[in-house]
Amino acid sequence: MIEVNEILQTMQMIHEQHFDIRTITMGISLFSCKGSTDRETADAVYSKVTRMAKNLVPVGESLEQELGIPIVNKRISVTPVSMISGENPALIAKALDEAARDVGVNLIGGYGALMHKGSTRAEEILLESMPEVFRDTERLCGSVNVGSTKSGINMDAVRKMGHVIKRTATLTADSDGFGCAKIVVFANAVEDNPFMAGAFHGPGEPECVVNVGVSGPGVVERALKAVRGKPFDILAETIKRTAFKITRVGELVAQEAAARLGVPYGIVDLSLAPTPARGDSVAYILQEMGLEKAGAPGTTAALAMLNDMVKKGGVMASSHVGGLSGAFIPVSEDIGMIESAQVGCLTLEKLEAMTCVCSVGLDMIAIPGDTSANTIAGIIADEAAIGMVNNKTTAVRVIPAPGKKAGDTVNFGGLFGYAPIMPVNAYGNDAFVERGGRIPAPLHSLRN
Amino acid sequence: MKKALVSVTGVDKPGIIAKVSTALYELDVNVLEISQTILDGYFTMLMIVDVTSASVEFSAIAEKLNLVGQELGEVVNIQRADIFDAMHRI
Numbered sequence: 001m002i003e004v005n006e007i008l009q010t011m012q013m014i015h016e017q018h019f020d021i022r023t024i025t026m027g028i029s030l031f032s033c034k035g036s037t038d039r040e041t042a043d044a045v046y047s048k049v050t051r052m053a054k055n056l057v058p059v060g061e062s063l064e065q066e067l068g069i070p071i072v073n074k075r076i077s078v079t080p081v082s083m084i085s086g087e088n089p090a091l092i093a094k095a096l097d098e099a100a101r102d103v104g105v106n107l108i109g110g111y112g113a114l115m116h117k118g119s120t121r122a123e124e125i126l127l128e129s130m131p132e133v134f135r136d137t138e139r140l141c142g143s144v145n146v147g148s149t150k151s152g153i154n155m156d157a158v159r160k161m162g163h164v165i166k167r168t169a170t171l172t173a174d175s176d177g178f179g180c181a182k183i184v185v186f187a188n189a190v191e192d193n194p195f196m197a198g199a200f201h202g203p204g205e206p207e208c209v210v211n212v213g214v215s216g217p218g219v220v221e222r223a224l225k226a227v228r229g230k231p232f233d234i235l236a237e238t239i240k241r242t243a244f245k246i247t248r249v250g251e252l253v254a255q256e257a258a259a260r261l262g263v264p265y266g267i268v269d270l271s272l273a274p275t276p277a278r279g280d281s282v283a284y285i286l287q288e289m290g291l292e293k294a295g296a297p298g299t300t301a302a303l304a305m306l307n308d309m310v311k312k313g314g315v316m317a318s319s320h321v322g323g324l325s326g327a328f329i330p331v332s333e334d335i336g337m338i339e340s341a342q343v344g345c346l347t348l349e350k351l352e353a354m355t356c357v358c359s360v361g362l363d364m365i366a367i368p369g370d371t372s373a374n375t376i377a378g379i380i381a382d383e384a385a386i387g388m389v390n391n392k393t394t395a396v397r398v399i400p401a402p403g404k405k406a407g408d409t410v411n412f413g414g415l416f417g418y419a420p421i422m423p424v425n426a427y428g429n430d431a432f433v434e435r436g437g438r439i440p441a442p443l444h445s446l447r448n
Numbered sequence: 449m450k451k452a453l454v455s456v457t458g459v460d461k462p463g464i465i466a467k468v469s470t471a472l473y474e475l476d477v478n479v480l481e482i483s484q485t486i487l488d489g490y491f492t493m494l495m496i497v498d499v500t501s502a503s504v505e506f507s508a509i510a511e512k513l514n515l516v517g518q519e520l521g522e523v524v525n526i527q528r529a530d531i532f533d534a535m536h537r538i
Contacts, residue, residue, distance in 0.1 A: 002529065004483045006536040007453060007494055066506055068453075068527025245535045252534040 283336025326359025
């Protein structure tokens with residue numbers, strides 16, 4: 001029988017410490033939708049997505065009620081659109097946006113391309129279309145993979161993404177460049193990530209699948225309060241135990257959701273994903289570990305341990321762990337990160353170091369509107385290099401807010417939060433970025 | 449057996465157990481265990497119940513208990529017990 005204190009602990013996690021299932025994401029393959037024109041493809045895409053995901057939101061809501069845990073988002077990821085598109089991918093973008101609206105999901109991901117080694121004509125066209133598409137759609141997100149450990153970095157793609165981000169910011173200037181919040185540039189992108197904006201349904205995935213992302217920075221922070229002043233061994237053990245409990249609930253929801261939707265259960269992504277709400281912050285965990293603010297010396301070590309212990313606790317709790325699994329450090333979506341950035345304790349350079357040891361990368365960072373496309377490309381290249389060499393996923397999601405300069409604030413609203421504009425090193429790199437070509441894949445022996 | 453947890457929180461007053469258990473009885477829900485505490489000044493009652501042979505859908509039980517809660521001026525919720533097993537038992 002379950003003990004009363006265990007019941008109360010679970011209820012406190014949910015009601016006071018913001019523990020929730022962050023997302024149930026249905027992955028849908030679009031390969032069967034390819035028609036002889038983009039119009040035909042778009043129609044088939046709309047009909048397939050609305051058919052497969054018809055019950056996604058009702059099932060999510062009934063699970064939420066029965067299990068008594070909030071399931072914050074129900075979302076859809078699809079095959080990278082450039083794999084089925086031709087001359088006019090915007091038609092498919094529109095179909096996806098409408099399908100998302102009609103089944104009631106807030107975001108749908110997959111308007112992107114895998115071009116870590118090179119690009120097809122369809123991928124080039126899709127990249128070109130991105131700024132207008134993200135201006136004209138509401139719920140669509142996209143990602144582009146520009147590098148991998150096995151194939152190196154496609155510097156042509158890196159350069160182009162600098163321009164895509166810059167132009168998207170200009171076209172969505174009335175919302176401080178919010179369009180850029182829907183674009184992620186990856187190295188070593190994973191095919192089963194349920195978290196937006198970087199979710200897509202990889203080509204190695206089945207026809208349809210359900211992936212679940214859990215979250216609970218507040219739960220970890222609370223658990224760590226109880227072990228203040230104790231050595232790292234105890235700190236590590238506490239994080240592991242907490243991650244285990246959180247992930248077990250993710251596993252339960254994933255199993256149930258998959259069974260009710262009649263599709264295979266893919267993975268649980270055991271990430272600590274913050275929201276702008278107080279008490280739902282990864283930065284606060286780092287502060288609870290003993291740092292005055294996130295960004296203080298020691299931050300990278302603290303984050304490395306947090307990230308590793310979350311994984312160690314989580315893997316035992318789930319039969320299939322995947323996605324990005326680790327600690328996220330999106331600046332605008334984390335109240336503690338925002339506070340650190342505001343006082344200048346957290347800089348772009350420190351964040352870059354932090355991305356070496358945690359999941360993903362430079363995420364939701366607002367930068368000055370006059371940052372050049374090549375500077376953005378340089379930031380992408382640096383991040384991709386970290387991913388490539390360390391055999392991990394890294395990503396860049398920066399927002400060059402038009403007309404804003406370092407120290408100003410932009411507000412994206414809701415889960416996307418708000419962020420102070422961070423200064424960017426503006427020394428030139430044009431000759432470097434414009435070389436083009438590929439950075440070869442790194443050596444995997446002689447490691448030091 | 450399909451177990452669920454009924455939780456009642458609010459201000460202590462007479463008749464809470466009586467009203468909640470009557471409602472459960474009317475829906476053929478069997479009460480397995482009851483515990484009651486005052487937590488941070490709040491009345492908290494937890495009931496483990498068996499909904500295997502309930503006469504209505506889970507959502508209808510939840511609705512009925514919500515109504516009882518409104519009459520009593522308490523917050524009454526029901527959730528499946530699976531989440532507690534998942535979290536605290538290997």
